[in-house]
Amino acid sequence: MCYDPDLGFVVLRQVFTSAEIDAVLERCDTIRNGPESDLMPGDKLHGGTVHLERLAQRIDQVQTLVANPKVANAVRSIVGQRHNLVQSSLRSPRPGFGQQQLHTDDAPKEHRGPCRVATAIVALVPFTKLNGATRIVPGSHSRIDLQRNPGNVNHSPEKLQEQIMVTDAGSMILFSGHLIHSGRKNNSTHERPALQLIWHRQG
Ligand SMILES: O=C(O)CCC(=O)C(=O)O
Known part of the structure; x- marks a missing residue:
């Protein structure tokens, strides 16, 4: 499947094997249970959502994922040839947490x-409606009016539909940073761990 510039997203299936997922989760657990001196700025172990930052520097499998040609090609089709990775983090809402407002990851695209x-x-576990699978609004990356007011999506006359990204563990939902999206509440009884990677176009 290729990035669709009209929809603003693509799902890349099985970018991680189950062994790679296990290795990433195990390493995250080691960091979470390890000495405080191993924590990095931005790591957040307490509260409703656990965050670990800079995982491309801390976990080999994440670094390999970023270099995976399938991923690199898809990223290039969104931000162009020259880009750099600015975020590689774990986001893991605990049960009862994770709900976000609809938002974009950059200023409106003018x-x-x-x-x-x-x-x-x-997704490092299967994403389900119950555990807070990410929601996205396909096509919203071309709607500067909605990017300015993402909360208006559900009231726009054209009724852009949000889509809940139910998917299997190991799949990547890759989208324009101008696409309206959000995390959703985890209503399951387990954490919903996911990697969040962000690239910026250079030049
Ligand atoms: O974890 C998710 O489902 C989405 C997270 C997100 O959009 C964010 O933290 O900005």
Whole structure:
């Protein structure tokens, strides 16, 4: 499947094997249970949602994922040839947490041509409606009016439909950083861990 510039997203299936997912989760657990001196700025172990930052520097499998040609090609089709990874984090809402407002990951897109930002969410467990699978609004990356007021999506006359990204573990939801999206509440009894990767166009 290729990035669809009209919809603003693509799902890349099985970018991680189950062994790679296990290795990433195990390493995250080691960091979470390890000495405080191993924590990095932005790591958040308490509260409703656990965050671990800079995982491309801390976990080999994440670094390999970023270099995966299938991923790199898809990122290039969103932000162009020259880009850099600015975020590689774990986001893991605990049961009862994770709900976010609809938002974009960059300022409204006022120009045609490549996007400034690409975002990927990699499911480390199956994403279900119950556990807070990410929601996205296909096509909203071309709607500057809605990017300015993402909360208006559900009231727009054209009724852009939000889509809940139910998917299997190991799949990547890759989208324009101008696409309206959000995390949803985890109503399951387990954490919903996912990687969040963000690239910025250079130049
Ligand atoms: O974890 C998710 O489902 C989406 C997270 C997100 O959009 C964010 O933290 O900005």
